[in-house]
Amino acid sequence: MPRYLEGWIKQVVENALRRAYVSRSREKPVLQVVPRIMELKKKGFNPVIAEYKRRSPSGFNEERDHITYAKQMELGSAVAISVITEDTVFNGSYKYLEDISRAVRVPVLMKDFVVTENQVDAAYDLGADFVLLIVRILTERELSGLIDYIRSFGMEALVEVHDREDLDIALRAGATLVGVNSRDLFSLKVEKESATKLLEEIPAGRVKVAESGIESIEEIKLLKERGADAFLIGSALMRNPDKIKEFVEG
Numbered sequence: 001m002p003r004y005l006e007g008w009i010k011q012v013v014e015n016a017l018r019r020a021y022v023s024r025s026r027e028k029p030v031l032q033v034v035p036r037i038m039e040l041k042k043k044g045f046n047p048v049i050a051e052y053k054r055r056s057p058s059g060f061n062e063e064r065d066h067i068t069y070a071k072q073m074e075l076g077s078a079v080a081i082s083v084i085t086e087d088t089v090f091n092g093s094y095k096y097l098e099d100i101s102r103a104v105r106v107p108v109l110m111k112d113f114v115v116t117e118n119q120v121d122a123a124y125d126l127g128a129d130f131v132l133l134i135v136r137i138l139t140e141r142e143l144s145g146l147i148d149y150i151r152s153f154g155m156e157a158l159v160e161v162h163d164r165e166d167l168d169i170a171l172r173a174g175a176t177l178v179g180v181n182s183r184d185l186f187s188l189k190v191e192k193e194s195a196t197k198l199l200e201e202i203p204a205g206r207v208k209v210a211e212s213g214i215e216s217i218e219e220i221k222l223l224k225e226r227g228a229d230a231f232l233i234g235s236a237l238m239r240n241p242d243k244i245k246e247f248v249e250g
């Protein structure tokens, strides 16, 4: 059973535990996101993980065709596409993941509240290349088990942390790709300063992803100076997809 359940997160996790499994046969090999991040960085570009997100508890709401958006992100040199599949609060869908992974040739992240191996099976079958794990909603044992399970398919885990305690757990569990989310799961407030400090505390040898609240190239530059290797951006790109080129090319 996940470790911390309260309010809307409790509902979302309970829904995840009940979610019906959709059986598919994966059609493509797994693409590796970490080498692609490092390659783009070496070439002097900003590795941007562009997120397809339609609705969120913090009030975000945007309708946009998922395939057109994903193709535009790929054309704009996004390093990967993040697809929210949570279907009760975020209005996401497994169908978006399946369609997008078929439509693009960059790695695709399944972004959900993953608490079971069944959800990882679905991620693999639907074409995901990496899978989000949120430390705050898992026990340490569950986190380690799910990281190993994800890797057993050749996929990678993006392990999301919100504070120092989460980070210690993520590191002990063997996370390689670590995301610092500046949006608090419960208050929904974006705390950029504390998130930036946390980024600096991630030891060398891990790939660091800055997540949430990134709106401008100036913020990307600042986060890069503070050690971020990649940038996960949803709202700003959903509102204005043309920004992808500026965000990647600086």
Ligand SMILES: O=C(O)c1ccccc1NCC(=O)[C@H](O)[C@H](O)COP(=O)(O)O
Pocket (backbone or CB within 6 Å): 051, 053, 056, 057, 058, 059, 060, 181, 183, 184, 185, 188, 211, 212, 213, 214, 232, 233, 234, 235, 236
């Ligand atoms: O987006 C939310 O309101 C949200 C609230 C609570 C948990 C997760 C949430 N969103 C998922 C994400 O982590 C973000 O969509 C992602 O980091 C992109 O953030 P943004 O660029 O601010 O849309």
